[in-house]
Amino acid sequence: MLLGVLFSGGKDSVYACRRAMETDSVACLITMVSANPDSYMFHTPNIAWAGLIAEAVGVPQLNWPTAGEEEAELSDLSDAIAAAVDEYGVEGIVTGAIESVYQAARVQRICRELDLWCYNPLWQIDQLEYLRLLVLEGFEVIITGVFAYPLDESFVGARIDGPRIEKLEGLRDRYAINPSGEGGEIETIVLDGPVFKRRVEVLKAVKEYDNYRGRLIIKEARLVDK
Amino acid sequence: MILLVDLCFRPRSLSRHEFVDPIAGILRRAGSEYEVVHFTEVTEDEILRADRIVLCGTALKDDLYARRIDLFSWIREFPKPVLGICAGMQVIAALFGGEVVPQPKIGLDAIDIFKETPLLGTPRRIEGYHLHNFGVALPPGFEIVAGRPGEVEAIKHADRPVYGIIFHPEVRNRWIVERFDALPLNEIR
Numbered sequence: 080m081l082l083g084v085l086f087s088g089g090k091d092s093v094y095a096c097r098r099a100m101e102t103d104s105v106a107c108l109i110t111m112v113s114a115n116p117d118s119y120m121f122h123t124p125n126i127a128w129a130g131l132i133a134e135a136v137g138v139p140q141l142n143w144p145t146a147g148e149e150e151a152e153l154s155d156l157s158d159a160i161a162a163a164v165d166e167y168g169v170e171g172i173v174t175g176a177i178e179s180v181y182q183a184a185r186v187q188r189i190c191r192e193l194d195l196w197c198y199n200p201l202w203q204i205d206q207l208e209y210l211r212l213l214v215l216e217g218f219e220v221i222i223t224g225v226f227a228y229p230l231d232e233s234f235v236g237a238r239i240d241g242p243r244i245e246k247l248e249g250l251r252d253r254y255a256i257n258p259s260g261e262g263g264e265i266e267t268i269v270l271d272g273p274v275f276k277r278r279v280e281v282l283k284a285v286k287e288y289d290n291y292r293g294r295l296i297i298k299e300a301r302l303v304d305k
Numbered sequence: 306m307i308l309l310v311d312l313c314f315r316p317r318s319l320s321r322h323e324f325v326d327p328i329a330g331i332l333r334r335a336g337s338e339y340e341v342v343h344f345t346e347v348t349e350d351e352i353l354r355a356d357r358i359v360l361c362g363t364a365l366k367d368d369l370y371a372r373r374i375d376l377f378s379w380i381r382e383f384p385k386p387v388l389g390i391c392a393g394m395q396v397i398a399a400l401f402g403g404e405v406v407p408q409p410k411i412g413l414d415a416i417d418i419f420k421e422t423p424l425l426g427t428p429r430r431i432e433g434y435h436l437h438n439f440g441v442a443l444p445p446g447f448e449i450v451a452g453r454p455g456e457v458e459a460i461k462h463a464d465r466p467v468y469g470i471i472f473h474p475e476v477r478n479r480w481i482v483e484r485f486d487a488l489p490l491n492e493i494r
């Protein structure tokens with residue numbers, strides 16, 4: 080089946096893409112470029128780099144702008160998916176939703192209206208098991224945003240590895256944060272992994288952090304051969 | 306051993322991560338032994354070894370299972386607990402002479418449990434995640450446990466531990482799978 084993956088370049092959309100590639104053909108990566116940094120639906124930090132990550136994965140990207148206003152952005156998403164059907168002949172849509180009923184139900188409704196299959200291959204996955212799977216399978220995932228207490232500055236720009244997962248597990252136990260950031264606590268970007276034909280190298284980035292909100296803003300990056 | 310039956314349109318499909326793996330995860334974390342098998346590949350040996358059966362859900366556009374109800378006829382004679390989730394509930398209804406009817410619903414909604422059962426417990430209101438194009442009309446020999454005629458949420462066979470729920474317990478109601486896992490094998494009512 081030809082599939083379009085909703086793609087931000089963060090770990091969830093990249094790993095959903097990997098799972099889709101194991102069983103089906105990924106025809107395009109659909110990126111919603113939201114003008115609203117607090118979008119209800121779409122990952123926004125460093126979204127401008129999603130194109131470079133799509134290039135690294137070697138799948139065509141379909142960029143679609145949205146103002147990012149609640150509910151109106153769903154109409155934009157529906158238009159983007161319809162364009163993916165027209166341009167790439169996709170028969171189904173893949174999302175990286177894990178726990179968010181808000182996101183999953185809305186994409187399901189759009190797919191139903193457009194008579195498309197809808198896949199959520201990370202749905203209800205145990206978040207710590209998932210993080211360990213990413214490391215085990217060789218994904219290089221960097222934390223590009225933290226948005227919750229008690230995530231300190233050391234998390235911004237950190238690579239998700241064994242010790243970082245242990246820290247997140249401890250914070251989950253003590254503060255009930257979602258260790259994979261499903262509640263919006265963490266945003267990530269993926270620089271390399273098994274589905275990458277080339278890897279992304281960050282050349283210049285700036286860290287911003289204040290009062291448990293921080294971002295790693297990538298200024299320069301390039302593709303390099305593996 | 307709990308036999309998780311994958312009802313998706315083909316073995317090892319992308320959908321299995323969404324509709325089978327979450328149920329398997331609940332059982333794994335509960336320390337229960339389970340095996341996953343696609344509905345087109347169930348063997349007699351697996352049926353004989355199974356202590357209970359879960360028929361998992363499918364994607365909205367997936368309806369192959371509904372066109373191959375003949376492959377599920379063994380469930381009629383299975384003497385131990387059976388739980389059909391969403392598509393699985395539709396299979397149970399079809400097997401026992403009920404009807405599968407158009408009844409699309411996506412998202413969270415209130416569910417009124419009005420009959421006490423070992424699976425869902427005492428009457429009360431809960432919230433559950435729905436993802437279905439079809440519901441069921443009550444099959445003969447079954448009773449409605451939750452919902453109402455025209456919008457049946459959960460059913461149970463009157464004399465056997467055979468249950469169907471149209472909503473997805475893996476979302477916010479994992480306790481239902483855990484309770485099913487703990488039902489006595491000789492449970493009658």
